[in-house]
Structures are given as structure tokens and as C-alpha cells.
Amino acid sequence: MAELDTRARDLRFSPLEAVSHRLVAASATDSVSATELPFTTQIGLRGDASDAAFVKAVKAAIGLAPPSEACTVAVKGDNRILWLGPDEWLVVAPDDVEGALLAKLEKGLAKLGAVAIDLTGNRTVIELSGPSARAVLEKGCYHDMHPRAFPVGRVVGTLIAHTQLFLERASDNPETFRLYVRSSFARHMAEWLMDAMAEFNESN
Amino acid sequence: MLLIDCPYCGERPEIEFSYGGEAHIARPENPGALSDKEWADFLFMRGNQKGAFRERWIHTQGCRRWFNVLRDTTSHEIYAVYKIGAPKPPAPGEKPVAAKKPAAKKPAALKKGAGK
Ligand SMILES: [Zn+2]
Numbered sequence: 001m002a003e004l005d006t007r008a009r010d011l012r013f014s015p016l017e018a019v020s021h022r023l024v025a026a027s028a029t030d031s032v033s034a035t036e037l038p039f040t041t042q043i044g045l046r047g048d049a050s051d052a053a054f055v056k057a058v059k060a061a062i063g064l065a066p067p068s069e070a071c072t073v074a075v076k077g078d079n080r081i082l083w084l085g086p087d088e089w090l091v092v093a094p095d096d097v098e099g100a101l102l103a104k105l106e107k108g109l110a111k112l113g114a115v116a117i118d119l120t121g122n123r124t125v126i127e128l129s130g131p132s133a134r135a136v137l138e139k140g141c142y143h144d145m146h147p148r149a150f151p152v153g154r155v156v157g158t159l160i161a162h163t164q165l166f167l168e169r170a171s172d173n174p175e176t177f178r179l180y181v182r183s184s185f186a187r188h189m190a191e192w193l194m195d196a197m198a199e200f201n202e203s204n
Numbered sequence: 205m206l207l208i209d210c211p212y213c214g215e216r217p218e219i220e221f222s223y224g225g226e227a228h229i230a231r232p233e234n235p236g237a238l239s240d241k242e243w244a245d246f247l248f249m250r251g252n253q254k255g256a257f258r259e260r261w262i263h264t265q266g267c268r269r270w271f272n273v274l275r276d277t278t279s280h281e282i283y284a285v286y287k288i289g290a291p292k293p294p295a296p297g298e299k300p301v302a303a304k305k306p307a308a309k310k311p312a313a314l315k316k317g318a319g320k
Contacts, residue, residue: 070212070267085267086212142205142217156213157266158220164265 057108
């Protein structure tokens with residue numbers, strides 16, 4: 001896939017673009033803020049983490065090994081690999097590198113019975129940050145988000161507001177969560193988040 | 205709400221999972237050789253035990269993997285969770301011989317059909 005030309009880049013819009021100004025308004029607080037990280041490259045990986053050749057091929061393409069420990073994230077610079085299942089991962093990288101990454105991955109994985117598939121656009125990322133971020137998420141999630149059960153570097157597939165997502169604790173300072181939400185559910189998630197954040201916004 | 209110990213992800217709330225009915229029901233190797241009754245037995249007839257029951261669950265919202273659960277159908281107590289293909293952990297009070305019974309019974313019944 002060729003890299004996006006300028007015109008295509010100008011024409012596209014992200015799942016939460018239409019509510020971005022409202023997200024900014026809802027974030028006018030020191031307690032919690034939400035922003036969309038749009039247009040990330042996303043690549044699904046299937047393979048065997050105990051196969052050294054698979055790990056090597058992924059590492060050569062992305063600079064990161066797929067994490068073998070359940071529910072963890074490997075991060076290096078702007079690239080990350082999320083553990084989704086015992087033989088399944090999601091590569092998340094900056095905008096517009098899916099063509100280059102896929103070419104490298106496919107070359108490395110071709111003979112291994114492993115698969116890399118372009119999932120860019122399947123999900124968008126919402127970053128929720130601030131001292132009250134956890135309190136906001138806990139209103140609609142059964143997962144234990146206390147740091148002792150869910151420290152930085154963890155990711156879980158779970159439900160928030162009845163919506164499936166991958167939830168990552170990305171940082172502790174300030175407390176930051178990344179919500180990988182399917183594009184068609186992103187509006188619903190954003191509306192739910194803004195409602196859940198309202199009590200923390202003192203200007204309301 | 206049950207807390208189910210996914211063999212891959214650990215303890216998670218029940219809403220992340222979906223139920224898959226009784227476990228260890230092997231699909232007949234040669235369905236064409238079965239009588240209608242035997243085919244219906246395979247499709248529809250289940251143990252429906254009161255007490256310890258082996259059943260399948262899938263971690264739909266998490267790792268999307270199937271696995272087996274040994275659960276008490278009256279108390280909801282989960283005695284064991286084990287991966288597909290792993291040996292069956294015995295139910296409380298169950299002798300190892302009894303644990304093998306259902307597995308031994310099913311292929312025998314199917315063989316009878318295949319011989320017709
Ligand atoms: Zn799981």
C-alpha cells in the first residue's frame with residue numbers, strides 16, 4: 001500500500017472528529033481529560049511466541065518482541081504491541097506506516113505459518129488522563145483497575161459501558177489509560193465518557 | 205456475578221464470558237453412518253446434571269479463547285478451570301474411574317451407529 005498522499009490525508013476524518021470540540025470542553029479540568037489519538041496504524045499478529053523465528057521476525061520489523069506474558073504491552077518509542085490472546089497481538093504504531101510495516105512483517109513471517117493483517121481503522125484510541133481517570137472508568141467497568149491489580153504496562157480486553165475495548169494503563173504520572181474502541185462504538189464511548197466526566201468538571 | 209478464572213487471562217467477571225454448553229461432546233467421525241436417533245442424541249441430548257457439570261466457556265470480550273469449567277449447577281461453585289485438551293480434573297468426591305465414564309461411553313455409542 002502506498003503512503004497516503006496529501007489530498008487523501010485532508011479528506012479523511014477520524015471516528016471522534018465530530019465531537020472533538022466537546023471532548024476538549026469536557027476536559028477543561030485538572031481532574032480528568034479525554035482526547036482521541038486518531039489514525040494510528042494497527043496490525044493484527046497471529047503466531048507462536050515460543051517460536052524464536054517468529055519473535056525474531058516481528059522484532060526485526062517493529063523493533064519489539066511480541067510480549068509472551070498474558071495481558072501485557074511492549075512499548076518502544078511510538079510503537080507498541082498489545083497481548084490480546086495466547087497467540088494473538090495488536091501492533092499499534094503512528095499514522096501512515098501500515099504499508100511499510102506490513103511489507104516487512106509479511107516478508108519475515110511468510111514461511112512461518114504466522115500472519116500479519118492490516119487492522120488500521122478498526123479501532124480508534126481514546127486517551128483518558130488525570131487523577132480522576134480511574135474513577136471515571138470505574139463507573140462502567142467491572143475490571144479491577146487498582147494499580148496493584150492493573151499496573152502500567154497491562155492491557156485487558158473488557159467491557160466499559162457495555163462496549164468491548166482493550167484497556168491499557170499507559171502511565172501513572174499522570175494516571176493515563178488508553179481505550180482501544182471499535183470505530184463504530186467510539187461515539188457511544190465518547191458520549192458515555194463525557195457524561196461520566198461531568199461531575200469532575202468544576203465549571204459545570 | 206461469577207468470577208471466572210480464564211486459563212489465559214486470570215480471574216475476570218462473568219459478563220466478559222459467553223456460555224458454550226456441555227463440554228467433551230465429540231462430533232461423530234462419520235455422521236452419515238448414524239441413525240436419526242443417534243444424530244439427534246449427539247445434537248440435542250445433554251447430561252443436565254444437578255451438581256458438578258463440565259461445560260465450555262469462551263472469554264468473548266477478552267482473549268476470545270474457549271476453555272472448560274467444572275461448575276456446580278446448584279451452588280455455582282467453580283471447582284476447576286482447564287484448557288481444551290487438558291486432562292479432566294476430578295469433581296469433588298468423584299473417583300478417577302467415574303471421571304472417565306462419560307468420555308468412554310460416547311465413542312462406544314457412536315461406534316455402534318457406525319457399524320450399521
Ligand atoms: Zn481470557
